[in-house]
Amino acid sequence: MTKGIINRFKVMDVSRGAVPTGHVVAGVLTNLVTIAALVGVAFLLGFAAGWFTVALGLAAKSPETAGPAPCR
Secondary structure, three states, X not given: OOOOHHHHHHHOOOOOOHHHHHHHHHHHXXXXXXXXXXXXXXXXXXXXXXXXXXXXHHHOOOHHHHOOOOOO
């Protein structure tokens, strides 16, 4: 805005909706990439937590010790 790029767009033969549309499309793409990364990390953490609990179950000496701790 301070460099005059918007003024250049105003004198060029560009539709009035091109700048807001470009801004919206860039925002949507950024959000999609962010959501994909978040879902990917969530799957990786879920996979690791699943295998961690399997390892704890396999390391247990008996089926009774593999379950949750009893409340006393």
